[in-house]
Amino acid sequence: METKANISPLAKEAPPRKVVLEITDLKKSFGNNNVLNGFNLKLYEGENLVIMGKSGSGKTVMIKCLVGLMQPDSGSIKVMGKDISTLNRADMDELRTEIGFLFQGSALYDSMTVRENLEFPLRRHEHKFGNISDPTPLVIEALESVGLVNAIDLMPSELSGGMQRRVALARTLILKPKIILYDEPTSGLDPITAKEIIELMRRVQQQYHTSSLIITHDVDCARVVSERMILLVDNINYAEGTFEQLKASKDEKIKAFFK
Numbered sequence: 091m092e093t094k095a096n097i098s099p100l101a102k103e104a105p106p107r108k109v110v111l112e113i114t115d116l117k118k119s120f121g122n123n124n125v126l127n128g129f130n131l132k133l134y135e136g137e138n139l140v141i142m143g144k145s146g147s148g149k150t151v152m153i154k155c156l157v158g159l160m161q162p163d164s165g166s167i168k169v170m171g172k173d174i175s176t177l178n179r180a181d182m183d184e185l186r187t188e189i190g191f192l193f194q195g196s197a198l199y200d201s202m203t204v205r206e207n208l209e210f211p212l213r214r215h216e217h218k219f220g221n222i223s224d225p226t227p228l229v230i231e232a233l234e235s236v237g238l239v240n241a242i243d244l245m246p247s248e249l250s251g252g253m254q255r256r257v258a259l260a261r262t263l264i265l266k267p268k269i270i271l272y273d274e275p276t277s278g279l280d281p282i283t284a285k286e287i288i289e290l291m292r293r294v295q296q297q298y299h300t301s302s303l304i305i306t307h308d309v310d311c312a313r314v315v316s317e318r319m320i321l322l323v324d325n326i327n328y329a330e331g332t333f334e335q336l337k338a339s340k341d342e343k344i345k346a347f348f349k
């Protein structure tokens with residue numbers, strides 16, 4: 091991947107891993123606002139890749155293009171080798187079950203218990219999972235991975251903000267996604283709860299062997315979870331490397347991310 095500030099010679103050597111997500115030369119403008127001006131990324135199997143960019147640098151637009159909520163002007167997005175622009179609605183729905191999301195606003199259904207919140211996606215994707223007569227073992231397994239089995243019969247209103255986010259992660263994990271997209275997973279949480287979520291993201295990757303794309307402003311989150319980072323500056327991939335490589339940079343634009 092070409093980046094303006096070539097931090098790491100290593101970053102150019104692709105690890106010998108399968109690419110699960112590939113975005114090539116993605117462009118998206120709104121009028122004169124060239125939000126994405128040739129964005130590229132490769133996410134490898136089992137990898138945690140962090141993307142950092144200033145507010146307004148197009149991270150959410152990129153995610154919307156990725157999940158089919160927005161059409162890019164040009165460029166290609168391949169998920170598990172499939173170009174999403176060639177997929178019909180049914181195939182896109184199918185592919186979406188391979189991608190889990192944990193967004194800031196990934197709210198739980200208030201009128202449902204934790205158990206019902208987790209059963210919901212299983213029922214929605216019955217065509218993939220078959221008719222599960224007793225979803226309880228799957229619900230428990232997912233809640234165990236986020237340490238919240240005891241909350242199974244509680245209502246979302248009875249949970250703290252951090253617990254709600256963990257349940258939202260469990261609801262994603264129950265579909266056994268191959269890729270998880272995290273959009274600001276720690277925002278709005280106090281530092282201790284944010285740390286718990288960060289640890290959990292690491293554990294989830296080890297347990298489920300997911301590949302994760304993590305958009306964050308949180309330097310602690312990036313330090314703990316990232317194997318590789320991409321920094322967006324001026325609407326392009328500006329730099330790529332490990333946390334340590336980027337943090338050691340003397341480039342003022344890169345240093346600004348770590349202040």
Ligand SMILES: Nc1ncnc2c1ncn2[C@@H]1O[C@H](COP(=O)(O)OP(=O)(O)OP(=O)(O)O)[C@@H](O)[C@H]1O
Pocket residue numbers: 120123125143144145146147148149150151152
């Ligand atoms: N539907 C839209 N119509 C017009 N402009 C849009 C639209 N969606 C996004 N934009 C513009 O695209 C730019 C990038 O927005 P985006 O939400 O992707 O930023 P971001 O990097 O996710 O920022 P933040 O870190 O604050 O969430 C902004 O200038 C925004 O105003």
